[in-house]
Amino acid sequence: MTDTFQSKDIPIIDFSLFETNQSLCVQQIKLACENLGFFYLKNHGFNEKDVEETFHRIKLYFDQSHEEKLNYKINEHYFGYMDLRQEVLDFKTQKIGDHKESFNFSKFDDNYDPLAQILPPLFNEKKSLFSSLSKKCHQLCLKILQTLAIALEIPQSEGGKHWFEPKHSYDLKSGDCLRVIHYPPTVVNNDQEDIRAGSHSDYGSLTVLFQKDIGGLEILPHNSTEWVPVPIISNCVVINVADCLQFWSKGLFKSIKHRGIFVKTKPLSAATERYIEKLFTTNL
Numbered sequence: 001m002t003d004t005f006q007s008k009d010i011p012i013i014d015f016s017l018f019e020t021n022q023s024l025c026v027q028q029i030k031l032a033c034e035n036l037g038f039f040y041l042k043n044h045g046f047n048e049k050d051v052e053e054t055f056h057r058i059k060l061y062f063d064q065s066h067e068e069k070l071n072y073k074i075n076e077h078y079f080g081y082m083d084l085r086q087e088v089l090d091f092k093t094q095k096i097g098d099h100k101e102s103f104n105f106s107k108f109d110d111n112y113d114p115l116a117q118i119l120p121p122l123f124n125e126k127k128s129l130f131s132s133l134s135k136k137c138h139q140l141c142l143k144i145l146q147t148l149a150i151a152l153e154i155p156q157s158e159g160g161k162h163w164f165e166p167k168h169s170y171d172l173k174s175g176d177c178l179r180v181i182h183y184p185p186t187v188v189n190n191d192q193e194d195i196r197a198g199s200h201s202d203y204g205s206l207t208v209l210f211q212k213d214i215g216g217l218e219i220l221p222h223n224s225t226e227w228v229p230v231p232i233i234s235n236c237v238v239i240n241v242a243d244c245l246q247f248w249s250k251g252l253f254k255s256i257k258h259r260g261i262f263v264k265t266k267p268l269s270a271a272t273e274r275y276i277e278k279l280f281t282t283n284l
Ligand SMILES: O=C(O)CCC(=O)C(=O)O
Pocket: 181, 196, 197, 202, 216, 217, 258, 259, 260, 261, 276, 278
């Protein structure tokens, strides 16, 4: 027996409790956010086929030529294509940028940001699919924030369980972002300092993550020095608390450090390709 935190200790919360037994749901989410700031969520309400289709689309998108992708280069509003090695998540220790490319979507709202609604053709053809994913992730975050407002016992006069909502309205300008990420395959040397996504915490309120086929995400539980893998559990999304929520709760809810590592195939030490989708929810 060991009391070191392991992957199997990451809580798996059944979100159907939000409808059927809200106080139990609040209790479980509160505990997970206080202890770890990280949990799996099942029965989250996303249609599996739609999620599959978005993954299929992002593969088509990233399979395009580099030149084509650069036509929608990331702009000053932080929307568009981000090139391989452009982002350096762990800027204090990384010598080179992350081994990944990504595309950031704005919120899907013409009034909010008309220019950011102009998408590369392969995404534009399926705009309603991505728009619905973005809005559903946002709705999910609002429900989780509701459970946290109940947990914080925010008085009715201050907004009660709805306290977070006006600060996270979908039609308000904020750093909310749906991001799709491609980690290309590569050959990894054991002594190589290369990294897929450097160690960091997210900056907003909550993050929702969909992983497909290949894992690689690791978390660093608080007061620990050992990275813990986050295996893919089918039909579960991963939720993490980010810095702003930690700040708003005066440190009660923990923003967890995490990173993306290479998962190697044996015996070649080739790192397999990986795709993920994330929604970062950010307050005003
Ligand atoms: O590869 C992953 O799963 C981690 C990516 C991540 O944490 C991020 O992009 O903020």
